[in-house]
Amino acid sequence: MLREYLQKHVTLKRIHQFDPAELQFDDALVSSCVVTYVKRLPSKSVPFEFSFGGTLDEPKQMRLVDSESLSPAKKWFYALAESQSNDKLEGIRLGDIFDVKRGIATGANGYFIVDKTIIDEYSIPDQFLKPILPSPRYIRSTALKQIWTVFQR
Structure with a gap:
C-alpha cells in the first residue's frame, strides 16, 4: 500500500537505503531508508x-530509476533497481537446491554458536552440532568461507 502511494x-x-551491515540504531536490527518526495501527482514516467x-x-x-x-506489489531494494525491473529472475532458486528455514533463535549466540576452533578444542561430537549460516548482515560476499555450528539438544 505504501509503495503504491509513493508510485501513484x-x-x-529519492529513496536512500542504508546498508543493513551499517547499523543505524544500536538497539535495533532494522533495514532503514529515507524517502524524499514532492506532494504532487507524478507525471507519466519520472526517474x-x-x-x-x-x-x-x-x-x-546511486542510480536513476524509472x-x-x-x-x-513487490519489495523495492537497491539491488533490484539495478535492472529497473521487478520481473521474475530466471534460474535456479535456493529453495530448489536447499531446504531453507528461518534461523535458530538462541538468545545467547556467543554461547551457542561456535566455530571450528572451539569444536576442535573441546572435542565436541558431531551429534551435538548443526551447520548454520551467519546472519545476512554479516555476509559480505557470495562465497562463504566459514560455516558456523550450534549446539543441538
Missing part, C-alpha cells in the same frame, strides 16, 4: 534517485 500519488525524488549505503550526503552507490519500472 506523489512524485518521488528518481535510488541510493544505497554510506550517508544521505555521501551514498556509496518510477514505473518498480512494481507496487
Whole structure:
C-alpha cells in the first residue's frame, strides 16, 4: 500500500537505503531508508534517485530509476533497481537446491554458536552440532568461507 502511494500519488525524488551491515540504531536490527518526495501527482514516467549505503550526503552507490519500472506489489531494494525491473529472475532458486528455514533463535549466540576452533578444542561430537549460516548482515560476499555450528539438544 505504501509503495503504491509513493508510485501513484506523489512524485518521488529519492529513496536512500542504508546498508543493513551499517547499523543505524544500536538497539535495533532494522533495514532503514529515507524517502524524499514532492506532494504532487507524478507525471507519466519520472526517474528518481535510488541510493544505497554510506550517508544521505555521501551514498556509496546511486542510480536513476524509472518510477514505473518498480512494481507496487513487490519489495523495492537497491539491488533490484539495478535492472529497473521487478520481473521474475530466471534460474535456479535456493529453495530448489536447499531446504531453507528461518534461523535458530538462541538468545545467547556467543554461547551457542561456535566455530571450528572451539569444536576442535573441546572435542565436541558431531551429534551435538548443526551447520548454520551467519546472519545476512554479516555476509559480505557470495562465497562463504566459514560455516558456523550450534549446539543441538
